[in-house]
Amino acid sequence: MTTAREVELVWHDLTPRLLEVVRVNHLGPRMVRITLGGEQLDGFSYAAPDDHVKVFFPEPGAGLPVMPTLGEEGLEPPPPGSPLPTFRDYTIRFLRPEARELDIDFVLHGHGPGGSWAAAARPGDKVGILGPRGSTMVPFTFDWYLLGADETALPALAAWLEQLPAGARIQAYAEVADADDEQKLAGEVRWLHRSRGESLEKAVTALELPPGDGYIWIAGEATGLKPIRRHVRALGHPRDRAEIDGYWKRGTVNLDHHDDDE
Ligand SMILES: Cc1cc2nc3c(=O)[nH]c(=O)nc-3n(C[C@H](O)[C@H](O)[C@H](O)COP(=O)(O)OP(=O)(O)OC[C@H]3O[C@@H](n4cnc5c(N)ncnc54)[C@H](O)[C@@H]3O)c2cc1C
Structure with missing residues (x-):
């Protein structure tokens, strides 16, 4: 069904x-x-x-x-x-x-x-x-969206924010090196600066998830995503409603398959 x-x-x-x-x-x-x-x-x-x-x-x-x-x-x-x-x-x-x-x-x-x-x-x-x-077609009818990206995934985050309908409940995080890496995006974004010791990992693993049926999309450096994946699973969020995708891996050349395993 x-x-x-x-x-x-x-x-x-x-x-x-x-x-x-x-x-x-x-x-x-x-x-x-x-x-x-x-x-x-x-x-x-x-x-x-x-x-x-x-x-x-x-x-x-x-x-x-x-x-x-x-x-x-x-x-x-x-x-x-x-x-x-x-x-x-x-x-x-x-x-x-x-x-x-x-x-x-x-x-x-x-x-x-x-x-x-x-x-x-x-x-x-x-x-x-x-x-x-x-193309992974995620319906734009979820109760909420949790989005996160480092620089490599900023283009996709930007497109998410442009495509989600007005009124969608969105929490978006972007990790960049410093303030001059910030870009003007279509929605509200909490910018995390590595220069201030901030990271996607710290921000997302401190979150509770809102009530309702939500979708999580987060992409960036593979190692830092592992604790995020564990956190989201520990909160009981269904696996098929989350894509947490390694776009590159520090010290590894060409992460050709997306690192989205445990
Ligand atoms: C689905 C998907 C979409 C992506 N979209 C984009 C995109 O739109 N724009 C974009 O820039 N990247 C994007 N990436 C990431 C990009 O594919 C990787 O960063 C890739 O490794 C870059 O190749 P390279 O030849 O520059 O470096 P590689 O030869 O792969 O790696 C050489 C060295 O550079 C390091 N390295 C790789 N990327 C980075 C980085 N971003 N910062 C610091 N060190 C790095 C590696 O760890 C390695 O030590 C995407 C990845 C995926 C899986």
Whole structure:
């Protein structure tokens, strides 16, 4: 039996797309919005606030990225002897289909192919994208929403706040390095500054959950999410009404599968 509050997974066709940097805009000292464009964006669509694509980066000095090898089940290892693609997950921040433009907000954290590519990106540079593979469609009819993000998940938090209807009961937390990383978002957000010793972990593990049927979405650094996951479970919140998703892991290169285990 379906209920009005059932979370649904919607699958999309997987098409690799080669795109070009159109514009680069700094949103703060550690975040850059890169607008990608090109005719290969035709037919691209997405649905949920946290929908994301895999971005394929060129090797340093190369003009073009190695694009993905696709099989029946999606992304596959390339044939033996072929160059390996370099890719990372990034959230779709804005799509303007009529202008054939897609915005992605990159954290400039100073290492890795993704962070380094974004720091040096110029109009005309090329990247590939693949996805989104699927959209987790969370009904906007829950009694309340608890949302949380670090910088890597700010694009998705911003989209949550834009998409939830007026009147939705929302508690939103965003952890950033400092005050100059704050962004103007569509709803009220409690900003947590690591420079003041604040964190998502401390804020959320101190919370009680409101009464009623709520949904929790929190994403950020994987290690700090574990105590949050334990806290939410200890409070008896149903597992199928929470997505607490590791977007990256300190000291680990390319957390390719989202870390959402125990
Ligand atoms: C579903 C999903 C959506 C995401 N959306 C976004 C997005 O919109 N914008 C975005 O910037 N990121 C996003 N991320 C996170 C991004 O994929 C990771 O941060 C990724 O590791 C970046 O790749 P890299 O090549 O820069 O670094 P990697 O090569 O993966 O890692 C190199 C080193 O950098 C460290 N590192 C990685 N990310 C960070 C960071 N943010 N801060 C400090 N150190 C870091 C690693 O621990 C490692 O030590 C998303 C992740 C997922 C799973």
